[in-house]
Amino acid sequence: MPGKSKSKPVQPTPPEKPGVSSAASKVGSQSTAAAQPFIRAYPAADPGRSEENRKKLAALEKPLHSCQACWLGENRTNLVYGVGSPVAALMFVGEGPGAEEDRKGEPFVGRAGQLLTEMITKGLRIRREDVYIANVVKCRPPENRTPLDDEIEACSPNLFKQIEIIQPQVIVTLGAVAAKTVLQSREGLTRIRGTWKKFGSIPVMPTYHPAYLLRNPNAKRDVWEDLKKVIAFFNGEEEQS
Known part of the structure; x- marks a missing residue:
């Protein structure tokens, strides 16, 4: 079971008024936004360390x-490196850029990215810019196919260096490729989803990719259950692994 966060907290994003659609409802909850758990005390950034890490990244x-x-x-339009706080307490890792990400040079800006943003801002109630978002591979695979093993092998060291620099308190992996790469495991995502794992000493929560949720809306409830465990971690609450 992960330990408690001890960093200085920042104020969470104010909750939406009851009746307004929230990311919690989008990932499966049917309760009002006011009744949903959320991160009450997200760690504040250290300005000195933030600037140092920004330069390293x-x-x-x-x-x-x-x-x-x-x-x-050879075929990328833009490198899609990563975005967010260089001292983020929470890091999301996806698979690879899609067409929109390749065009803009930023991860998770298409439809799946919009859903991820809502999960962060309306579900967890923190700002997207206060987390860090990256992918296993930094260039778009053709036709948005799954990255090949040799492509993952070539690019994953860059992800591991990002994690080493940022030192997040929690990593959320999105989809099977991210989970297998970060955890160096061949276990299927359906077996490990929603259970705490480790990358070194960093707690990892594997869950489904937002693109999968767009194709399979019934899985949104599962992702919300996974995010509630992340919320419990940051709130210093007991949570079974």
Whole structure:
């Protein structure tokens, strides 16, 4: 079971008025927004460490703009490195960029990204810019296919370096590729989803990818249950692994 967060808290995003659609309802809950659990005390950023980490991440990103470690780099429009706070207490890891992400150079900006943003801002009630979002591979696979093993092998060290720099308190993996890469495991996502795992000493919560939820709305309830465990972690509450 993960420990309690001890960093200085920031004020959560104010709750929506009852009756307004919330991300909690979008991921399966039928209660009003006012009755939903949310992160009450999200750790505040350390300005000094934030600037230091920003420089480290920028230095790591710079050579990747000309990266040809796998053939995905030959056809990209933009590198999709990562976005958010360089000292984020919460990090989301997805699979790879889609067409919209490739066009804009930012992860999770398409329909799946809109759902992720709602999960963060309306479900967890924290700001998207206060978390960090990245993918296993930084260039778009053609036709949005699943990254191949050699592409993951070539690019995953960049993700691991991002995690090493940011040192999040919790990682949420989105989808099977992210879970298998971060956890270095071949276990199926349906077996491990919703159970606490570890990346080194960092607690990891594997869950479904937002794109999967768009295709399978019934799975939204499962994701909300997973997010409630993340909420319990940050609120310092008991939560069974």
